Amino acid sequence: MRTIDPVxxxxxxxxxxxxxxxCFADKGFHxxxxxxxxxxxxxxxxxxxxxxxxxxxxxxxxxxxxxxxTAAHLTEPGSTADPLAALFTLVxxxxxxxxxxxxxxxxxxxAAEARRDQNIGALAARNDRQLRTGIADLLRRAVAAGRxxxxxxxxxxxxxxxxQIDGLFARGAADPDFAPLDRxxxxxxxxxxxxxxxxx
Amino acid sequence: MRTIDPVxxxxxxxxxxxxxxxCFADKGFHxxxxxxxxxxxxxxxxxxxxxxxxxxxxxxxxxxxxxxxTAAHLTEPGSTADPLAALFTLVxxxxxxxxxxxxxxxxxxxAAEARRDQNIGALAARNDRQLRTGIADLLRRAVAAGRxxxxxxxxxxxxxxxxQIDGLFARGAADPDFAPLDRxxxxxxxxxxxxxxxxx
Numbered sequence: 001m002r003t004i005d006p007v008x009x010x011x012x013x014x015x016x017x018x019x020x021x022x023c024f025a026d027k028g029f030h031x032x033x034x035x036x037x038x039x040x041x042x043x044x045x046x047x048x049x050x051x052x053x054x055x056x057x058x059x060x061x062x063x064x065x066x067x068x069x070t071a072a073h074l075t076e077p078g079s080t081a082d083p084l085a086a087l088f089t090l091v092x093x094x095x096x097x098x099x100x101x102x103x104x105x106x107x108x109x110x111a112a113e114a115r116r117d118q119n120i121g122a123l124a125a126r127n128d129r130q131l132r133t134g135i136a137d138l139l140r141r142a143v144a145a146g147r148x149x150x151x152x153x154x155x156x157x158x159x160x161x162x163x164q165i166d167g168l169f170a171r172g173a174a175d176p177d178f179a180p181l182d183r184x185x186x187x188x189x190x191x192x193x194x195x196x197x198x199x200x
Numbered sequence: 201m202r203t204i205d206p207v208x209x210x211x212x213x214x215x216x217x218x219x220x221x222x223c224f225a226d227k228g229f230h231x232x233x234x235x236x237x238x239x240x241x242x243x244x245x246x247x248x249x250x251x252x253x254x255x256x257x258x259x260x261x262x263x264x265x266x267x268x269x270t271a272a273h274l275t276e277p278g279s280t281a282d283p284l285a286a287l288f289t290l291v292x293x294x295x296x297x298x299x300x301x302x303x304x305x306x307x308x309x310x311a312a313e314a315r316r317d318q319n320i321g322a323l324a325a326r327n328d329r330q331l332r333t334g335i336a337d338l339l340r341r342a343v344a345a346g347r348x349x350x351x352x353x354x355x356x357x358x359x360x361x362x363x364q365i366d367g368l369f370a371r372g373a374a375d376p377d378f379a380p381l382d383r384x385x386x387x388x389x390x391x392x393x394x395x396x397x398x399x400x
Binding site for chain 2: 025026027028030031101105108109111112113114115116124125128129132153156157159160162163164165166167168169170171173174175176178183186187189190193194196
């Protein structure tokens with residue numbers, strides 16, 4: 001029996017996930033063949049299957065990782081001390097991701113595919129709910145801390161903050177001239193004014 | 201030679217476009233076969249080809265119609281008299297469209313496909329530019345009319361208003377509990393505060 005080095009195994013999985021993301025962004029989920037991923041990562045199909053049993057398992061792993069990364073942002077220690085700053089940090093992390101065209105187009109594909117594939121749908125819905133309720137929670141705590149307008153309904157406000165993050169990725173994919181980092185100050189202004197927050 | 205009744209011909213084309221939109225939303229562009237569209241519309245492939253030469257022609261026609269509808273919104277007579285009201289009318293039209301799940305998922309698919317198909321990409325980019333510059337123009341005129349904050353850069357503000365519209369469609373596809381019409385008042389509040397407009 002082969003001995004598996006867990007560090008090397010994890011590194012190979014990350015390489016495969018990156019290669020697969022690029023393939024999905026280039027050709028879409030359905031037109032990407034496992035052979036395309038193998039070619040990009042420089043690995044035989046037999047070897048690839050040591051890491052992922054199927055193309056579908058790669059997609060669901062990408063979504064699971066996304067959920068883990070969002071959770072890490074939402075639970076970072078700073079969010080307790082300053083929920084409003086934590087919200088802006090989360091938005092800035094999304095801005096940085098949207099600046100990556102592969103990630104931006106993959107986000108749109110996943111959202112569309114979520115309607116058609118039950119597993120992808122369940123994972124995408126869980127990620128979305130986590131982000132939305134996480135933002136609502138930050139807003140609720142920002143209201144309690146007197147940092148934002150207390151007449152806002154945190155859940156309703158969170159819907160539109162989340163929509164703004166969705167829209168950020170859609171801009172990245174739709175508008176060739178869109179430079180998220182360059183446009184971020186106006187996004188900060190929008191959120192600051194909407195939330196009735198003190199300008200930072 | 202067959203005589204073509206232009207009114208009947210246009211009605212059949214609309215029926216095909218509606219059926220195709222549903223198929224695309226259900227299965228995606230690539231997995232939808234012309235036979236699926238024929239089955240839904242109740243028409244033989246031979247007959248379908250009297251209206252559209254290919255599946256691709258159906259997709260591009262859907263995008264062209266979208267552009268025409270946006271242009272109609274942007275140039276309606278009211279927009280000259282009250283550019284701010286025209287902006288909210290445009291946003292409300294998008295809210296109504298996002299309430300249709302077929303339309304919402306089709307929007308995401310098109311945005312993802314625009315990166316992969318040159319024709320679809322060119323049409324989607326043209327539609328997007330039209331919407332974005334149309335919104336920037338409404339904002340510019342709203343500034344001139346003293347209706348919104350004159351320190352805002354209309355182009356930069358338009359980017360985020362457009363992103364909010366993108367996000368509206370993404371919400372419609374991603375969140376099963378999202379009811380656009382129910383949530384529209386908070387969107388109005390967000391735009392009113394961002395733009396420094398008088399509450400309507």
